[in-house]
Amino acid sequence: MSVILKSYCHFIFQIMLLLSILFLLRGHNYPGGGFIAALIACAGIGLYILSYRKTPKFIIRKNPILISLGMLCLIISMLLALSFKHSLLTGMWWQFKLFGQQIKLGTPLLFDLGIYLAILGSLSWLIKELEQSKND
Amino acid sequence: MDFSIFLIIGLLISGLLAVWPTLTSVLVSIVYWFIVLLWSLNLFNPFAFNTIPWVNLLNISINYQIDGLARLFALLISGIGILVLFYAYIYTNMETYKRAKLLSLLQLFAISMLGIVVADDMIMLFLCWELTTITSYLLIQFKVQSESANQAASNSLFVTIIGSLAMLAGLILLENKSASWSIASTINQLTTQVSSPQCITAFSLILLAIITKSAQFPFYFWLPGAMKAPTPVSAYLHSATMVNAGIYLLARLHPLFGQLSIWYPLLTFFGLSTMAISSVLCLVQKDLKALLAYTTTFALGAMVYLLGSDQPLAIEAFAIFFLFHGIYKAAAFMLVGTLDKEYHTRELDKLSGVGRTNFLLAFVLIIILGSMAGLPPFFGFTVKEMIYEAKLATPTISYFIVGISLLSSMLIAAICFRCGWFLFKAAKKTHIKVKILKFGLLCPAILAGVILILSFFEESLQDLVQPSIAAIVPATKVIYVNPNVGSSYLLSLTTVLGGAFLSLLFILIKKLPTSVPDLLNPRLLFENSLNYLLLFGKQLTRFTQEQSLTIQLKIATASIVIFLLLTMIVTQWYKLIHYQVFSVNVTNLPLFILLILVAVSLLSSYKFLYNLISLSLLGLATGFFFMVNGAVDLAMTQLLVEVLTIIVILIALHKFRLINIYNKSSISLLNIAIAIGIGLYTTLMLLLVKATPFNPELQQYYIKNSLLLAYGKNVVNVILVDFRSLDTFGEAIVIIATAIGIWLLTHKSLLSIRKKHVRHS
Numbered sequence: 001m002s003v004i005l006k007s008y009c010h011f012i013f014q015i016m017l018l019l020s021i022l023f024l025l026r027g028h029n030y031p032g033g034g035f036i037a038a039l040i041a042c043a044g045i046g047l048y049i050l051s052y053r054k055t056p057k058f059i060i061r062k063n064p065i066l067i068s069l070g071m072l073c074l075i076i077s078m079l080l081a082l083s084f085k086h087s088l089l090t091g092m093w094w095q096f097k098l099f100g101q102q103i104k105l106g107t108p109l110l111f112d113l114g115i116y117l118a119i120l121g122s123l124s125w126l127i128k129e130l131e132q133s134k135n136d
Numbered sequence: 137m138d139f140s141i142f143l144i145i146g147l148l149i150s151g152l153l154a155v156w157p158t159l160t161s162v163l164v165s166i167v168y169w170f171i172v173l174l175w176s177l178n179l180f181n182p183f184a185f186n187t188i189p190w191v192n193l194l195n196i197s198i199n200y201q202i203d204g205l206a207r208l209f210a211l212l213i214s215g216i217g218i219l220v221l222f223y224a225y226i227y228t229n230m231e232t233y234k235r236a237k238l239l240s241l242l243q244l245f246a247i248s249m250l251g252i253v254v255a256d257d258m259i260m261l262f263l264c265w266e267l268t269t270i271t272s273y274l275l276i277q278f279k280v281q282s283e284s285a286n287q288a289a290s291n292s293l294f295v296t297i298i299g300s301l302a303m304l305a306g307l308i309l310l311e312n313k314s315a316s317w318s319i320a321s322t323i324n325q326l327t328t329q330v331s332s333p334q335c336i337t338a339f340s341l342i343l344l345a346i347i348t349k350s351a352q353f354p355f356y357f358w359l360p361g362a363m364k365a366p367t368p369v370s371a372y373l374h375s376a377t378m379v380n381a382g383i384y385l386l387a388r389l390h391p392l393f394g395q396l397s398i399w400y401p402l403l404t405f406f407g408l409s410t411m412a413i414s415s416v417l418c419l420v421q422k423d424l425k426a427l428l429a430y431t432t433t434f435a436l437g438a439m440v441y442l443l444g445s446d447q448p449l450a451i452e453a454f455a456i457f458f459l460f461h462g463i464y465k466a467a468a469f470m471l472v473g474t475l476d477k478e479y480h481t482r483e484l485d486k487l488s489g490v491g492r493t494n495f496l497l498a499f500v501l502i503i504i505l506g507s508m509a510g511l512p513p514f515f516g517f518t519v520k521e522m523i524y525e526a527k528l529a530t531p532t533i534s535y536f537i538v539g540i541s542l543l544s545s546m547l548i549a550a551i552c553f554r555c556g557w558f559l560f561k562a563a564k565k566t567h568i569k570v571k572i573l574k575f576g577l578l579c580p581a582i583l584a585g586v587i588l589i590l591s592f593f594e595e596s597l598q599d600l601v602q603p604s605i606a607a608i609v610p611a612t613k614v615i616y617v618n619p620n621v622g623s624s625y626l627l628s629l630t631t632v633l634g635g636a637f638l639s640l641l642f643i644l645i646k647k648l649p650t651s652v653p654d655l656l657n658p659r660l661l662f663e664n665s666l667n668y669l670l671l672f673g674k675q676l677t678r679f680t681q682e683q684s685l686t687i688q689l690k691i692a693t694a695s696i697v698i699f700l701l702l703t704m705i706v707t708q709w710y711k712l713i714h715y716q717v718f719s720v721n722v723t724n725l726p727l728f729i730l731l732i733l734v735a736v737s738l739l740s741s742y743k744f745l746y747n748l749i750s751l752s753l754l755g756l757a758t759g760f761f762f763m764v765n766g767a768v769d770l771a772m773t774q775l776l777v778e779v780l781t782i783i784v785i786l787i788a789l790h791k792f793r794l795i796n797i798y799n800k801s802s803i804s805l806l807n808i809a810i811a812i813g814i815g816l817y818t819t820l821m822l823l824l825v826k827a828t829p830f831n832p833e834l835q836q837y838y839i840k841n842s843l844l845l846a847y848g849k850n851v852v853n854v855i856l857v858d859f860r861s862l863d864t865f866g867e868a869i870v871i872i873a874t875a876i877g878i879w880l881l882t883h884k885s886l887l888s889i890r891k892k893h894v895r896h897s
Contacts, residue, residue, distance in 0.1 A: 029849040031768040033856060035864075039776035046783035050790070067872055074865055089865075091846055091858045104847055108857040111864075115857070118868045122875035123780070129875075129882040130787050 009051040016044030024116050028108065034115035042123040055128050063125035070118030077110040139183045139254070140198055146247040154240035157232060162225045165243055169221070172214035172250065176207045177600075190257075194317075201256035201320050204603025208455060209253040209384050211600075212462040213377055217246045223470050223579040224368035227477065238278065238366060245271040249377045253384055258307040258317045262300070265349075265381060269296045272378050276365045288361035291662065295358045299348030303385075306341030309334055323392045330395050339393045342385065343402065350382030350436050353409040357659035360417075360429040367473025370425065371466045374432045383439050383458065390443060390451075390608045400444045407441025408540050410434070415544035418551055419642075424472045424482045427551065428465065431508065434548055435461045441541070442526060450526035451608045455601035457519050460590070464507045464516070467583035471500060474576035484558050491560040496577055501559060503584040509552035510545070510632060515591040517628060520545065525624035542627060542634075549635025554642050690810065697813035704820070713823045723764060731757050744794070752782045769852040 020041035027033035048056050081090035093106035149168055152161050174180035187199035200206075224242055228235040248271060251264030270293075277289035313334050314322040326335060346352070351359035359379065363370060373379065386403075393399055411434050418430035435457070442454040475490065476482050491498045507516035527538060590597055680691050704710055734757055738750035755778035762771035788794075838851055838859060848854035856864050 027850065027853045028847070028857075031772060031850060031852075033769065033850070033853040035856070036769070036772050036776060039773065039780055043776060043779050043783060046780060046787065050783060050787060063875070067875070070868070071872075074868065078861075078865070089861050093847055106847065108846065108848070108854070108861070111857045111861055112853070115864060115868055119871055122872045125875045126878045127784060127787060129878050130784065130791065132882070 005051045009047055013044045013048045013056065016040055016047070020044070020116075024112065027112060034112035035119055038116045038119035038123065041120050042127065045124050046127050049127060049131050053131075055131065063121045063128065066121030067118050067125070070114045070116070070121055073110050073114030073117060075114075077107040077114060080107050080110075137182050137184065139185050139200060140188055142183060143247060143251060146243065146250070150240045150243040150247065153243050154236050157225075157236040157239050159225065162221055162239065165221050165239075166218050169214040169217045169246070172210055173218065176210035176214060178207065185254075190259075196259045196317055197257055198260055199256045199318065200254045201318075202254060203607040204601075204605070205384070205387055205607040206253045208459065208601060208604040209380065210250060212380075212459060213246060213249050213253070216372060216377075216462060216466045217242075219466065219470070219579045219582060220368050220372040223371070223473075223576075224366075226576060226578075227366065227368050227473060234278075238275075238368065241271055241275050242368065242372060245275065245372070245377070249381065252381055256318050256320055258311065258319060258322075261319070261385075262304055262307060265300055265303070265345075268378055268381060269293065269300060272296075272362075272373055275369045275373065276362045278366050278369065279364070282364065285364035287663075288358070288364045291659065292358040292362050294666065295348050295355050295662070299345035299355075299382075302341040303345030306338040306345070309338040309341070313338075319388065323389070326392060327395065330392060331397075335393075336396065336398075339396060339399075342389065342393075346382035346386050347406055347440075348382075350379050350386075350440065351410075351433050352382075352406045352437065352440060353413055354658045356410055356414060356433045357657065357662065359433055360426050361659065363423075363425045363429050367425070367469060367476065370429075371469035371473065374429060374465065374469065379432065379436055380458070380462070383436065383443070386440065386443050387454070387604075387608050390446075394446050394609075403440050403444025404537060407437045407439070407444060408537060410437030411441065411544040412540055415547040415551075419547060422483050422485065424475075424484055424487070424555075425469070427484070427555070428468055428472060431548060431551075432465060434544065435465070438523065438541075442523065445526065446609055447526060448605055448609050449522075451605045452598075452601060453519070453522040453526040455604050456522060456597060459597070459601070460507070460515060460519050460587075463583050463586055463590075464504050467500065467580040467587070468504045468508070470583075471497075471504065471577075471580040474580070477576060484555065488558045488561055491556075494577075496581055498560070500577065500580050500584040501556070503587055504580070505552045505556045507587055509549040509635060510628060512632065515587060515594070517632070518591075518594060520631060521624050521628040524627040528624055528627075538627070542631060545631045546634040546638060549631055550638035550642060553636055553639035557639065557643055690807070693814055694810050697810055697817060700817050701813065704817070709824060710820060713820065713827050724761065727757060727761050727764065731761075745789075748782065748785060752778045755781075767852075769850070 020037040022037075023032035023040060024034055024037035025032075027037065045056060078089050081092055082088060084090075084092060086092070091106055091108045093104055095102065095104050097103070146168060149161070149165050153165060171180070171182070175183060185200040185202055187197050189197045191197075221239065221242060224238050225235065228238055245268060248264045248267035252261055252268065255261040255264060273289050273293040276292055277285050279285045310322050310326070311317055313329075313332070314325040316322055316325070329335065348355045359374060362373065365373065414430045414433040414437060418427055418434065421427040421430060439454055439458060439461075442450050442457065445451070472482060475487060479487060479490070481487060491501050503514065506514040510516040510520040523541075524538075527541065681688055731754065734750055734753045738747060738754065741747060741750070756775060759771045759774035759778065762768075762774060838855055842848055842851045842854045846854045846858040848858070
């Protein structure tokens with residue numbers, strides 16, 4: 001790989017991860033969301049692998065754990081509505097004030113986080129496996 | 137107690153037997169079936185039969201129809217069930233795992249059987265029916281290692297599943313016609329329009345289910361094959377239950393389809409041909425269990441033949457024969473099982489002289505064989521006489537039909553006499569040791585005692601079956617009386633005497649043929665056609681999928697084009713399109729030109745990397761197109777997917793050092809044709825979509841309620857994570873499954889371990 005890509009890649013990689021978190025959080029009101037955010041992060045990881053020929057350690061040591069965390073978020077957000085005697089997957093919202101700011105939290109946010117984690121885990125797993133597979 | 141709860145308790149007992157296969161659990165199960173027995177005899181009525189809504193949208197509910205017919209079948213299921221559970225406990229001495237499997241499956245099977253006979257809802261009936269199919273499959277292939285047991289089990293599974301799928305179609309047709317899933321109300325509503333083509337189609341589909349499930353000609357072969365099952369299973373499956381499910385449905389639908397003019401000839405044909413063939417095949421069997429299996433198909437044929445009549449006399453004969461056959465056949469199977477356990481053989485020759493070893497055994501043997509043959513002191517004689525009387529009392533009787541049934545009954549009687557002669561003759565070489573048959577003889581002895589009691593108290597049996605007759609034929613039927621008084625008695629006597637004569641002949645001939653020509657064996661036909669089907673599938677897969685990816689894609693795309701264009705021509709939907717020159721938005725024009733340019737550049741190079749970049753440029757241009765038209769989220773996703781695809785492919789290419797390869801496949805005329813075809817088809821489809829009027833209701837709902845209900849300004853995201861989150865959940869699962877698939881693919885060692893495992897087993 002080219003020297004230019006190598007020297008800039010670390011920087012770009014971090015920016016993309018930050019960007020993906022930003023897109024995850026703003027998703028409900030502006031363009032973005034869990035799926036798109038996960039794709040951005042995966043693109044960053046892919047770029048990292050392409051330039052350094054190794055996987056970034058701190059994020060995808062154990063992809064199945066990431067996936068299961070995502071599934072856990074999804075299932076909790078699904079079942080929470082049941083405990084309030086609504087039908088499955090009904091969006092539940094709670095509003096409260098923090099430092100004078102009106103803050104809304106709801107199960108769709110948790111759902112979006114679950115999607116983010118599950119997709120990030122699977123796609124980065126896929127990339128990692130392709131990279132690590134034996135050449136034969 | 138609600139009956140549904142009672143059924144669930146039965147399922148729990150099955151679980152209990154699976155976990156603790158002890159005598160206590162068996163006793164719990166026996167108490168359970170004893171309650172059912174008392175209920176079916178109308179001595180004890182603890183149940184409330186409430187309707188429970190199940191799938192409201194489709195009007196499916198759990199509801200019951202309790203009448204004489206249901207009680208009659210429940211009587212046999214529970215009565216034989218008690219003995220069989222106890223017998224199975226004795227039969228599998230000490231092998232805990234096998235005992236647990238056998239007992240819990242038997243209990244599950246009996247519950248599903250009970251479900252069939254009490255169900256009024258057709259879907260509930262179908263589910264229980266399928267549950268019996270599955271549990272009987274598991275029971276038949278009980279000895280998993282045995283190749284022949286597996287083959288027999290899959291034969292029975294395939295045959296009965298063909299029938300039950302047909303039955304599902306038939307039941308749905310009936311529901312369409314009557315708008316109710318309830319059997320009782322369907323019968324009430326359709327009585328006047330039973331000869332409509334829809335009803336006749338439904339009838340033929342359901343009849344297919346009945347003849348497969350009840351092992352009628354030409355599907356009788358699975359039942360003797362099912363003899364690979366452990367003996368308690370055979371005793372239960374082939375006497376009291378599984379095979380009688382078809383008979384039950386036949387009796388249940390008798391009030392409706394009995395009015396069809398094809399009902400009598402069809403049932404007479406199936407019943408008689410089954411009787412005739414199984415009596416002939418029975419003759420050449422040496423294995424006692426196979427012999428019993430063929431007498432069972434004979435009896436089933438006789439029941440179908442009896443149900444092909446609307447005379448109360450015939451139905452009464454059916455009900456009594458059904459009960460009686462269940463009792464003596466279960467006893468016979470259990471006896472054979474006990475003999476097999478003790479002497480390790482089921483061959484008739486090797487068991488000669490067994491009857492002389494034990495007094496109780498001799499007693500049971502005489503009663504069972506006597507009832508099967510229809511000897512005068514036993515109840516079997518009365519039953520035979522009733523059957524003849526019932527048939528003679530049918531207006532459309534012909535001498536041919538009576539002749540065939542007489543001959544096949546004679547053959548069966550002869551076989552019974554011959555068995556008796558073998559089992560009681562003084563063996564020359566006494567390899568039969570005197571053994572004390574312990575508990576194994578208890579259950580058959582109880583049943584033999586029941587037969588003996590019934591022989592003296594026939595009237596009580598008549599009272600028992602009266603309600604079930606009322607459930608099958610309405611009381612207002614015109615009763616036809618047989619003009620020749622006493623002829624049925626003569627016929628029964630002829631059967632016994634002729635049987636005795638024939639058996640003498642068989643014994644004198646000594647060497648009976650031991651196999652039948654393959655022509656008479658539809659099993660081979662069935663297995664061969666199944667094998668050819670598998671072979672065809674394998675060849676087709678090899679042709680379409682085991683070649684290079686390029687060819688595979690070509691075949692897939694070409695078949696899509698061909699079939700879709702064919703449907704387009706047949707249904708002529710292209711006429712719906714308005715072929716107007718639609719205006720192009722000027723801002724989009726540069727993007728169009730870019731798209732075309734990129735497409736041309738894609739075709740102009742043979743270098744793989746270059747092609748890849750052009751392809752992703754195409755995707756990016758499409759993404760810009762979305763962006764310009766306001767679908768920002770879509771555009772973002774499209775762009776990211778393109779980027780990610782490129783990265784993944786690059787990693788793969790780099791990994792396998794394929795980055796500088798050339799795409800050598802030339803552009804052939806065929807490829808061009810396929811490409812143009814799929815492009816044309818997609819364009820036409822899109823035009824069709826534009827031609828159908830757009831319903832903005834859903835769109836408006838989402839836009840209006842996105843902020844109000846879901847507190848989100850981004851409608852696309854709100855749809856993804858709130859309005860339609862179940863879809864998103866499913867998509868996430870697809871992606872996770874893909875990742876797991878890739879992981880499996882890259883870990884070849886895992887796959888090879890599995891392959892080795894498969895090869896060894």
